[in-house]
Amino acid sequence: MNKPQQPHIELRTSPHVKAAPTVEQIMRNVVYALLPIAAFAVWQFGISALALILVVTGSCLATEYAFSRSAGRGNTLSDWSAAITGLLLALTLPPGFPLWMGAVAGFIAIALGKTLFGGLGYNVFNPALVGRAFVQAAFPVAITTWTPAGLPGRFVEFIPTTLALPFMTPPAVGEWSKQQVDSFSGATPLAQWKFEGVITSTSDLFTGMVAGSAGETSALLILLCGIYLAARRMMDWRIPSAVLLGAFVTALVFHLLNDQHYPTPLFVLFSGGLMLGALFMASDMVASPVTPWGVWIYGLFIGVLTVIIRYFGGLSEGVMYAILLGNALSPLIEHITQPRIYGARKSGAKS
Amino acid sequence: MTLLRWFGRKTFSHGVHPQAHKEDTADKPIRRLPFAPRMIVPLAQHLGKPSRATVKVGQEVVRGQPIAEADGFMSVPQHAPATGVVEAIRLMPSAQGPRVPAIVIRVYEASNQEVLWRTPRDMNALTPEQIIQAVQDTGLVGLGGAAFPSHVKLKVPSGAVIDTLIVNGCECEPYLTTDHRVMLEQGPDLIRGTQYAMRVVGARQAIIGVEDNKPDAIAAIRRHLPADGSIRVEAVETKYPQGAEKMLITSLLGREVPSGGLPAQIGVVVNNVGTLTALGRLLPRGEGLIERVITVAGPGVKKPGNYLVPIGTPLRFVLNHVGFSGSEQEVILGGPMMGNAVASLDVPITKGSSGVLVLSNSEIQAETRRIHPCIKCGKCVAACPMHLNPTQLGLLAAKREYDVMAERFHLKDCIECGCCSFVCPSSIPLVQYFRIAKSILRERAA
Numbered sequence: 001m002n003k004p005q006q007p008h009i010e011l012r013t014s015p016h017v018k019a020a021p022t023v024e025q026i027m028r029n030v031v032y033a034l035l036p037i038a039a040f041a042v043w044q045f046g047i048s049a050l051a052l053i054l055v056v057t058g059s060c061l062a063t064e065y066a067f068s069r070s071a072g073r074g075n076t077l078s079d080w081s082a083a084i085t086g087l088l089l090a091l092t093l094p095p096g097f098p099l100w101m102g103a104v105a106g107f108i109a110i111a112l113g114k115t116l117f118g119g120l121g122y123n124v125f126n127p128a129l130v131g132r133a134f135v136q137a138a139f140p141v142a143i144t145t146w147t148p149a150g151l152p153g154r155f156v157e158f159i160p161t162t163l164a165l166p167f168m169t170p171p172a173v174g175e176w177s178k179q180q181v182d183s184f185s186g187a188t189p190l191a192q193w194k195f196e197g198v199i200t201s202t203s204d205l206f207t208g209m210v211a212g213s214a215g216e217t218s219a220l221l222i223l224l225c226g227i228y229l230a231a232r233r234m235m236d237w238r239i240p241s242a243v244l245l246g247a248f249v250t251a252l253v254f255h256l257l258n259d260q261h262y263p264t265p266l267f268v269l270f271s272g273g274l275m276l277g278a279l280f281m282a283s284d285m286v287a288s289p290v291t292p293w294g295v296w297i298y299g300l301f302i303g304v305l306t307v308i309i310r311y312f313g314g315l316s317e318g319v320m321y322a323i324l325l326g327n328a329l330s331p332l333i334e335h336i337t338q339p340r341i342y343g344a345r346k347s348g349a350k351s
Numbered sequence: 352m353t354l355l356r357w358f359g360r361k362t363f364s365h366g367v368h369p370q371a372h373k374e375d376t377a378d379k380p381i382r383r384l385p386f387a388p389r390m391i392v393p394l395a396q397h398l399g400k401p402s403r404a405t406v407k408v409g410q411e412v413v414r415g416q417p418i419a420e421a422d423g424f425m426s427v428p429q430h431a432p433a434t435g436v437v438e439a440i441r442l443m444p445s446a447q448g449p450r451v452p453a454i455v456i457r458v459y460e461a462s463n464q465e466v467l468w469r470t471p472r473d474m475n476a477l478t479p480e481q482i483i484q485a486v487q488d489t490g491l492v493g494l495g496g497a498a499f500p501s502h503v504k505l506k507v508p509s510g511a512v513i514d515t516l517i518v519n520g521c522e523c524e525p526y527l528t529t530d531h532r533v534m535l536e537q538g539p540d541l542i543r544g545t546q547y548a549m550r551v552v553g554a555r556q557a558i559i560g561v562e563d564n565k566p567d568a569i570a571a572i573r574r575h576l577p578a579d580g581s582i583r584v585e586a587v588e589t590k591y592p593q594g595a596e597k598m599l600i601t602s603l604l605g606r607e608v609p610s611g612g613l614p615a616q617i618g619v620v621v622n623n624v625g626t627l628t629a630l631g632r633l634l635p636r637g638e639g640l641i642e643r644v645i646t647v648a649g650p651g652v653k654k655p656g657n658y659l660v661p662i663g664t665p666l667r668f669v670l671n672h673v674g675f676s677g678s679e680q681e682v683i684l685g686g687p688m689m690g691n692a693v694a695s696l697d698v699p700i701t702k703g704s705s706g707v708l709v710l711s712n713s714e715i716q717a718e719t720r721r722i723h724p725c726i727k728c729g730k731c732v733a734a735c736p737m738h739l740n741p742t743q744l745g746l747l748a749a750k751r752e753y754d755v756m757a758e759r760f761h762l763k764d765c766i767e768c769g770c771c772s773f774v775c776p777s778s779i780p781l782v783q784y785f786r787i788a789k790s791i792l793r794e795r796a797a
Contacts, residue, residue, distance in 0.1 A: 013783045015769035016687040016710060017369055017525065023723040023776045079723060121724030121777070236729060290729035290742045334743075341761045342597065342737040343610040 021234065023120075027080035029234045033225040034087045034280065040221050041214040045095035045147065046154025048162040049214045055099045057086030059106025067115040081120045085109050088128035088280055091215025092273060092320070093135070096147050096159030096173060100166040101139050105131040125327045126284045129320050136320070142170055146186040146211040147177055188212045190272040190316040199263055205270035212272070219270040226279035235283050239299045243278035244269060246303020254311065262311065274306055277319035287327040294330075294337040301333075302326040361560075362588035363598040365736045367770045369525050369591055369688065371564065376528045376648050379656040381536060384672055386458050390432050390663030391443050391699040392418065393453040397492040398499050399425030404454055410437045415468030415639055417490075418454055427490040427500050429454070430639030432661035434462040444695040446684040446704070453699070456663070470637035479551045482634070486551075489633045490640045490702075495519065495530070495594065495623035496685055498703030501630065504622065505551045511615040516554040517603060518545055520561040520568065520624040521587065521594035524686025527706045529644040530624045532657045534561065534568035537628045538575035544631025545582055552620045557582040559624065560603050564589040591688060592768040596621045598736050610764050625705075645700060647673045649683075651709030660700050667696035669707055683708040688769045723777035731771035731781060737764050741771035741781050748784035753792050762788055 021029075041049045064082035068074065076082070089109050093102060109131025117123045136143050147159050164170035177186055188211050189200035204210055208218025216222070230237040251268035269275070282288065282302050289298050302322045309318025395401035402419035412418055412431035419429040435458040442450035458464075472485065487502040507513055518541075522530040534541065545557050561569050563586040572584050587593055587602045597608045599621065606617045614621055629640060641662055648655040653674025660669060666682065683690040684704050700707075731741035739761055747756045756762040762785060771781040 012681065012692050013780065013786075014683075014685075014687070014689050014691070015369075015773045015782070016681065016683055016690065016692065016708075017773070018720070018778070019367065019369065019774050021776055022720055022778065023726055024721075026726075026728070026776055119724065121726050285726050285728040288727070290727050290732045291740065292732070295729070338740060338743075338760075339732070339738045341610060341739055341764055342601075343607045343612070343764065344761075 024079055026234045027084060029229060029232060030084050030280070031080055031087065033229045033234075034084070034091070034215075036225055037091060037215045037218070037221055037276070038087060040208065040218055041091060041095065044149040044154075044208070044217065045159075045214060046151065047156070048154070048159040049095040051099055051158070051162060052093060052095065052097055052102050052214060053087065053090040056090035056093070056102040056106045057083060059103040060086030060089065060110050063107050063110035064115070067111060068119060071115065071119070073119055076119060079120055082110060082114075085114065085127045085131075088276075089131045091276060092128065092132050092213050094143060094146055095214045096145060096161040098139075098142055098161055098164035098170050100164065101135055101142055104138070105135040108134040121286055123286055124330075125324055126281050126287050129281060129324050129327075132320055133324060144191075145170070145173055146188055146191075147173060148181055148186060148211050149209050149217060151177075151180045153180060186211055188272065188316065189267075190310065193263055193267070193271075194310070194316040199267060200271070202264070202266045202270060205267065213276075216273040216276045219275045222275040222279055229279075235279075236285070236288070236295060238295045239283040239288055240278040242296045242299020243282050243303040243306075244274075246300035247274060247278075247307050248303070250304045250307040254307070268307060268310070272310070272317045273319045277306075277323055278303070281319075282323050282326060287330060289330050289334040289337065291334050291337040291339055293339075294333045297337065298326050298330060298333050301329065360588050361585060361602045362590060362593070363601045363736060365734055365738065365770070366590045366592060366598070367734050367773050368589075369773065371589070372525045372648070373528050373531070373564070375655040376526070376646050376657055377531055377565075379528075379532075381532050381644050381657045381659055383659045384664070384669065386433050386464055386661060387664045387668035388458055388460070389438070389665070390435070390456045390458060390661060391453045391665060391697070392429050392432060392456065392663040393443065393445060393451050393699065393701060394419055394429065395451055396429070396498060396662070396701040396703060397427055398497070399423075399427075399503070401452070402426055402429050404440055404452075406437050406440075406454065408437050408439060411435070412437060412456060413467055414462075414464050415466040415641055417468075417639060421487060425500060425503060427487060427492060427502070428639065430468075430490055430641045431456060432641045432663045433458040433464055435459045443699070444693075444697050446691045446693050446698050446701070448694065466638060466641070468639070472635060472637050474547065474635050479553075482547060482551050485634055485637075486630065489630075489638065491626065491629055491633065492640075492702045493623055494625035494629060494643055494702065494705065496689065496703055496705050498701070501622070501626055504620065505548060507552050507620070508613065508615050512618060513552040513554045513615060513620050514556070514618040515604065515620075516545065516549050516552060516557040517599060517619055517621045518557055518559040518624055518627055519594055519596070519599055519621055520559050520565075520572075521599060522565075523562060523589070523591045523594040524688050524690075524705070525591075526648045526708055527646045527686050528648075529646050529657055529705055531565050531568050533625050533628050533644060534565070535571045537632075538572050540631035541572065541624055541628040542575045542577065542582065542631070544627035544629070544634075546577070547630055547634055548620070548622055548627055549581070554620065555581065558603050559584045560587050560593075560599050561585070562587055562589040562593055591770065592736060592766070595736065595766055595768055597766065610761065640702060643700070643702065643704070645669075645704055646706040647708075648706065649708040650711040651676055662700060662702055664700045665696065666693065666698050666700070666707060669700065670696065670709070675709060681710040683710065688773065689767070720778040722779060725777055725779060728776060730774040730776065734770040734774045736768060736770060737761075737766055739765060741785075744788075745771075745779055745781045745784055748788050753788045756785075756788055757792055762792070765789070
């Protein structure tokens with residue numbers, strides 16, 4: 001009998017087949033989905049936004065590299081998660097944010113928000129928001145200094161604040177902006193509503209030709225990029241849906257109670273960082289619950305809280321704190337929403 | 352679940368959709384392989400106590416002759432798969448890893464290998480108890496892979512009333528098509544076996560559940576159904592693990608087997624189509640189970656197909672005959688979702704072997720992916736058909752908190768289907784963790 005050659009036999013446990021995608025593929029697709037938003041930010045705000053995105057992302061990558069190497073975790077850049085943190089963080093900052101402060105934000109995001117907890121998978125909070133919360137507290141003026149979108153010289157000239165030297169107060173941007181445009185208004189639509197009572201049109205908000213953080217202005221673009229991710233099953237569509245639903249319903253209730261004082265629900269959905277937060281930050285898998293009911297409760301909580309902070313807090317914006325609080329509550333939400341296992345209910349019904 | 356049933360498609364909630372890979376073998380009729388020169392018949396091919404050898408080294412055996420007897424109720428006898436001489440009774444490699452005691456038979460090349468050892472019975476004259484004894488005498492076990500002794504399954508626990516016999520024709524594992532071919536080719540045996548089983552358990556109806564990717568099998572069985580309407584065929588959604596007993600019960604009847612309980616508690620007994628077909632053929636003829644149909648498939652196989660092989664045929668012999676390029680790297684006994692990779696080609700086909708798969712380098716590479724920490728994507732939670740929380744279980748397993756896993760997160764309800772590992776983007780071997788945790792808890796309890 002002719003014996004077949006003895007193959008090199010692999011021994012593995014079942015299942016012997018796997019379904020795509022891998023962690024790398026998921027993370028890489030999130031980066032792809034963020035790139036159009038980043039490109040739009042550059043088109044709107046010019047080279048300042050580009051420099052900010054590069055510096056913040058570079059700071060995140062460098063921090064991740066240094067910490068993971070020193071912790072003996074090997075090179076973790078290849079999982080793309082630090083790149084996501086960097087991109088997201090840059091997109092939540094004002095386009096003229098001083099670059100050195102952006103670098104600090106990136107360092108804090110990764111060092112404090114991620115590697116301190118043990119790296120990918122172990123962070124309790126969304127790292128990008130940890131970074132942003134830090135600079136919000138450390139540099140309150142710089143993070144509320146806005147510039148209008150679409151300035152004529154934006155591709156050749158930096159916004160003056162961008163190039164502020166470390167530990168120096170950034171120059172006031174008001175005079176500079178007035179020279180660029182006839183009627184200067186650097187305030188974001190949310191701030192204009194909250195502090196001046198001016199309502200920006202919903203269509204402007206939807207397309208994004210307004211002042212705001214680098215990547216949060218175009219609700220339409222963010223929505224399209226999010227739908228791409230959800231359609232490729234790289235994102236849990238239920239979380240953004242729940243956030244937006246929670247915000248919409250809360251805003252609707254207030255609007256119906258007093259339509260003079262409270263804006264329309266659509267204004268609330270399309271203004272500020274809500275869209276970017278709902279689709280790209282609340283949906284961060286690591287810091288959100290995994291249980292079927294948990295994701296809805298978590299999302300609704302963030303949506304409702306965002307509107308409450310916007311209406312009754314001292315800030316015009318609320319989504320960042322709402323998501324961070326949601327992250328903090330995530331383990332509790334998961335704990336109380338454990339799924340009912342198959343066969344747990346006595347199903348003696350022989351009907 | 353209720354919602355899905357309203358939309359008319361019979362199914363359970365959660366589960367996964369692995370690529371089926373059935374096209375290579377589904378249309379190939381069952382063929383017989385030649386006899387290997389040496390057969391290896393392990394004494395433990397079933398759940399429960401191993402059987403006791405009743406032959407001696409050097410003794411001649413005739414194909415079909417009992418060579419080992421059942422050791423208690425949770426045990427079955429073994430029969431000689433071929434005419435020959437007992438060469439040895441010793442430890443031999445097994446698919447599970449450790450060596451197990453087996454009877455090795457050197458097969459007579461000159462023999463025509465006719466089955467001479469049979470005691471035909473008039474089935475109508477037998478009581479349910481006598482049928483159960485007759486089933487045990489055939490040495491029949493669940494042929495779907497679990498190898499649970501069939502007579503034990505047919506013995507209804509006292510106090511339970513069975514209204515429905517479910518016949519499992521799902522075959523949800525990728526690549527495998529043995530049940531599919533059996534349904535196409537052996538309908539009358541299947542119906543006869545189903546009727547015997549109904550009589551034993553006292554069920555008034557039987558439902559044959561077949562995944563809707565096998566319309567030809569559904570049509571073929573319909574032609575043989577008895578006119579009284581007691582047996583019917585129903586299509587269920589093609590989804591893994593549709594063929595898991597509990598999932599199929601829920602798909603067909605909307606009932607849930609209580610946690611830690613048996614299907615009999617909700618009036619159901621489930622049997623695999625291959626098992627009942629064997630029952631329908633073996634019982635009236637009074638023969639023992641000495642051969643079974645296996646699917647041999649995978650990219651490493653030159654002539655994939657469904658083959659009737661004597662139990663005890665070494666894998667090396669099977670692969671030799673179907674053509675085997677030898678460069679492939681993983682040989683699996685069973686399906687890719689729940690089967691065992693074997694360490695040696697001297698492992699024999701046993702009663703529970705439903706297939707032999709040879710996976711190629713590319714498939715193995717797809718599986719050897721970098722293991723990342725859990726990113727809590729929740730895909731395993733959405734996939735687990737038992738609605739467990741594999742994310743939480745996996746984290747606890749890493750911390751060796753086995754008691755917490757069992758007490759708070761229902762580890763014992765895990766059916767080890769592998770859906771969680773299948774979907775995990777971090778490639779965490781979740782189901783393996785759970786198997787280890789369960790075995791450690793079993794050891795502690797013992």
